Amino acid sequence: MLKAENVVKSYNGSEVLKGVSLEVQNGEFVVILGASGSGKSTLLSVLSGLERADSGNVEYNGESLSQMNDKQLTEFRKREVGFIFQQYYLLSHMTVESNVRMGADLAGNKNFREIISSVGLGDKLKSKPSQLSGGEQQRVCIARALAKNPNILFLDEPTGALDEKTGREVLDYISRLQSERKFTMIMVTHNSNIADMAQTVIKMNSGNIVETYKNTERKNAYAIGW
Amino acid sequence: MIISLKDSIKLVGVTVVCFCAVFVCTFMLSFYIDVQQLNGLLTDQNMRLLYQAQKATAQVCAIVTGGVLAVIAVVMLFFYIKIYIDGHAKQFGIIKALGYSNCKIALTFWIFGFSVFIGCALGFGVGYAFAPLVYNGLAIEGAPEIAVNFHIELLLGLVVAPAFVFTLIACGYAYWALRCPLMQLMRGKTAKIKDKSYKANKERSFLKEMCFKTLASKKSVAFFVAFACFCFGSMMQMGLSMENLASKTMGYMILIIGLVLAAVTLFMSVTTLINGNLKNISIMKACGYSLKQCAFSVLGGYVPFAVLGFMIGTAYQFGLLQIMVNIVFKEVAEVPEYTFNIPAFFITFALFIVSYFSVMAFYVLRIKTISVKEVMLEN
Numbered sequence: 001m002l003k004a005e006n007v008v009k010s011y012n013g014s015e016v017l018k019g020v021s022l023e024v025q026n027g028e029f030v031v032i033l034g035a036s037g038s039g040k041s042t043l044l045s046v047l048s049g050l051e052r053a054d055s056g057n058v059e060y061n062g063e064s065l066s067q068m069n070d071k072q073l074t075e076f077r078k079r080e081v082g083f084i085f086q087q088y089y090l091l092s093h094m095t096v097e098s099n100v101r102m103g104a105d106l107a108g109n110k111n112f113r114e115i116i117s118s119v120g121l122g123d124k125l126k127s128k129p130s131q132l133s134g135g136e137q138q139r140v141c142i143a144r145a146l147a148k149n150p151n152i153l154f155l156d157e158p159t160g161a162l163d164e165k166t167g168r169e170v171l172d173y174i175s176r177l178q179s180e181r182k183f184t185m186i187m188v189t190h191n192s193n194i195a196d197m198a199q200t201v202i203k204m205n206s207g208n209i210v211e212t213y214k215n216t217e218r219k220n221a222y223a224i225g226w
Numbered sequence: 227m228i229i230s231l232k233d234s235i236k237l238v239g240v241t242v243v244c245f246c247a248v249f250v251c252t253f254m255l256s257f258y259i260d261v262q263q264l265n266g267l268l269t270d271q272n273m274r275l276l277y278q279a280q281k282a283t284a285q286v287c288a289i290v291t292g293g294v295l296a297v298i299a300v301v302m303l304f305f306y307i308k309i310y311i312d313g314h315a316k317q318f319g320i321i322k323a324l325g326y327s328n329c330k331i332a333l334t335f336w337i338f339g340f341s342v343f344i345g346c347a348l349g350f351g352v353g354y355a356f357a358p359l360v361y362n363g364l365a366i367e368g369a370p371e372i373a374v375n376f377h378i379e380l381l382l383g384l385v386v387a388p389a390f391v392f393t394l395i396a397c398g399y400a401y402w403a404l405r406c407p408l409m410q411l412m413r414g415k416t417a418k419i420k421d422k423s424y425k426a427n428k429e430r431s432f433l434k435e436m437c438f439k440t441l442a443s444k445k446s447v448a449f450f451v452a453f454a455c456f457c458f459g460s461m462m463q464m465g466l467s468m469e470n471l472a473s474k475t476m477g478y479m480i481l482i483i484g485l486v487l488a489a490v491t492l493f494m495s496v497t498t499l500i501n502g503n504l505k506n507i508s509i510m511k512a513c514g515y516s517l518k519q520c521a522f523s524v525l526g527g528y529v530p531f532a533v534l535g536f537m538i539g540t541a542y543q544f545g546l547l548q549i550m551v552n553i554v555f556k557e558v559a560e561v562p563e564y565t566f567n568i569p570a571f572f573i574t575f576a577l578f579i580v581s582y583f584s585v586m587a588f589y590v591l592r593i594k595t596i597s598v599k600e601v602m603l604e605n
Contacts, residue, residue: 050512050598070594071516078514089509091436093443098435105432106514148513 001025002047002152002184007056009042016042018207019056024200026061026151027182029175031195034204040188041156043204047186048081048154049073060152078106082150082183084174086157088137090129096140097125104147112147119143119173135166142174153178155187159194164226171197172221193225229334233310237341239494240302240392244345245352246483247295248384252353253360254288255380260361260372273369280364283550290546295487296388298453302494303338303392304399305446309498311403318404319411332401339393346385356479363475433523436510440503441527450495451528452535458488458578459539460546466570467547492582496589499524508598521590536578540571 002024009017016039024030034040045051047058049065058065060080068076082103090099096116104112116122119139121132129137138158145153158174159167175197178185187198195201196219203211261281268274311318321331357374365371404411430438441448461484468477500507507520515523544566551564 045598074511074514074516076514077512081514083512089505089512091439091506091509093439094435098432098439101432101435102510103513144513 001059001061002186003057003059004043004047005057005059007043007046007053007058009039009046009051009053011042016207017046017053020204020207020209021056022202022209022212024184024186026184028200029178029185029198030187030200030202031198032186032188032202032204033190033192033195034188035190037206038204039207040190040204044154044156044186044188048083048152049076078148080151082145082148082153084138084141084145084153084155084158086160088129088141088161090137090140090144092129095126095128096121096132096143099129099140100143100147103144107148109147109149112143115143115147116140133166134162135170138162138166138170139173142170146177150183152184152186155185157189158187159189159191167226168221175221191226196224197221229310229337231337231340234337234341237303237306237338239490240299240306240338241341241345241348242486242490243295243299243302244342244388245349246487247292247299248346248349248388249353249356250291250483251288251384252350252380253357254284254291255384256354256357256374256377257361257364257372258284258288259377259380260375263372264370267370270368273366276366277369284364286550298491299342299392300395301446301449302491303342303396305450305495305498307335307338307396307399308403308446309502311400315411319408322404322408322411328401328404331404332397335396335400336393338396339389342392343385343389346388350381350385359475360479433515433519436506436523437527440499440506440524444499444502447495447499448528448531450491452531452538454488454492454495455532455535455578455582456539456542457484457491458581459536459574460484460543461487461539462574462577463540463567463570464543464547466573467543467564467567492585496525496585499528500589500592504596507593508596511593511596512598517590517594520593521586524593525586525589532582536575540574 004020004022007017007020008015018039020039020043032040032043042051046053049058049068053066056066060076063076065073065076091102094102097113100112100116104110104115109115113122113125116125119142121136121139121143124132124136129140132140138161141158153174155174159170162170171194174185187194189195196215198215199218200212200214202209258281261277261284264277268277318331322328354374354376361372361374461480465477465479465481465484468474468480503524507524510520510523547564
């Protein structure tokens with residue numbers, strides 16, 4: 001279980017997270033919904049161990065991330081976490097294969113080429129990111145995250161840079177994987193339609209959680225509005 | 227103005243290299259010219275031979291130092307302009323889209339010639355300030371004193387001409403580098419993507435592959451790392467060996483020049499390398515790669531070049547001193563025999579290992595401070 005208690009985070013004297021508390025169960029699909037500047041991406045960074053909270057506590061399966069030193073946080077990210085970013089953040093001078101291998105090597109995963117094939121890029125192993133479309137680059141990012149065999153997958157606006165068709169494909173693929181592999185998935189988005197796919201929705205505004213609810217009926221990526 | 231004076235200040239490496247080149251050339255060439263005063267005044271055969279040899283030494287030192295450092299300064303200038311254009315490709319794209327021609331944009335790179343001018347002018351001034359000391363060091367007992375004279379031709383040749391030539395080179399290279407499609411620049415790219423067919427190579431781990439690709443994408447850094455270690459290896463050993471062959475002052479001077487050149491070149495090239503890889507390092511950190519692994523993937527590929535540079539430097543200084551002692555001073559009496567200075571080699575090698583890895587440790591700390599979020603927010 002991932003648990004945050006009264007998390008506060010400021011940048012340049014401005015409080016971005018104002019005492020946020022939440023709980024995410026293992027295997028749950030949670031969407032953090034909010035407008036630009038609501039603090040959702042900062043919350044994702046703190047929950048994933050990319051950044052430290054100024055105060056408050058973040059705990060994962062009983063281990064406090066706030067108490068960890070840099071080395072332990074690195075180890076935590078290596079062992080547990082996968083990331084999918086809006087801007088992909090692929091290594092531009094390396095091939096698709098090497099980019100995915102970056103995640104796979106950390107987990108000792110030798111089957112990374114199968115993962116590349118499973119995201120439909122089996123024929124683009126030797127291509128560079130600049131030779132791929134936005135959707136393909138996002139799929140490389142997904143493959144890289146999955147190759148780590150993460151227990152928690154953090155997604156920051158994964159469809160933000162994609163057109164509707166590609167965005168739906170990507171969401172469909174990720175949500176199917178989550179159902180199969182049962183990893184925890186925390187997705188940040190400003191698109192309220194995507195929230196219909198999640199089990200739990202956390203709404204944020206101005207650094208606070210303003211509403212948390214569970215969807216009684218989850219929609220698939222092709223049934224949601226855009 | 228597209229490029230500000232502040233941008234030219236970043237070329238401190240070029241300034242330092244120009245300073246060192248002109249500094250050495252100034253007092254050596256000045257000595258070469260002034261020593262002609264003694265023509266006809268020396269009656270002793272051995273003294274005449276010694277002055278001939280010193281004239282030859284001054285000439286060789288000025289040509290070798292000036293030549294090598296001028297080439298390095300040109301390469302550094304190209305390197306920095308390329309990095310500058312790559313880093314500002316989008317801005318140049320926008321400016322071109324607004325209607326500015328390549329030529330007009332390239333002309334603004336004249337300002338990079340300013341850093342060369344500063345380095346040369348300072349080197350010239352300091353070179354003349356040190357000239358009496360050098361003349362004293364090279365003076366022969368019993369011979370008339372040589373006066374230090376100002377030579378306008380040296381000012382023109384060592385300050386005005388290099389500044390002018392480097393300004394032309396900067397503008398010309400910038401013009402060449404900017405000749406890529408407008409849309410490509412707007413997307414932040416300058417070099418065309420080479421559609422090379424992938425050669426099947428050995429199965430490498432990600433870290434080794436990253437190390438290899440970083441090296442392949444920043445080959446010029448390998449050159450500068452090797453050059454820095456070349457300077458360190460050659461000039462430290464030469465400086466330590468000079469005490470017996472010339473004077474302590476000359477030894478210290480060579481040693482200091484070597485250390486300054488090595489430090490500036492190494493810091494400049496590795497800083498550029500780290501800055502150019504901030505995004506890659508932050509992605510690796512986010513994924514869970516340790517500091518050591520991040521540092522290895524970016525810096526590890528350059529270690530063989532550092533060692534190679536040091537070894538070439540060792541051979542170079544040995545060869546140069548051999549030529550000086552056994553060929554230039556061959557006919558002069560009382561010149562000590564020169565053999566490879568083994569203690570100097572081991573002292574320099576130990577210092578090289580400690581210094582190189584201390585610099586790398588400094589950059590590991592720099593990597594530690596890279597904030598993953600900050601880097602990502604910048605994009």
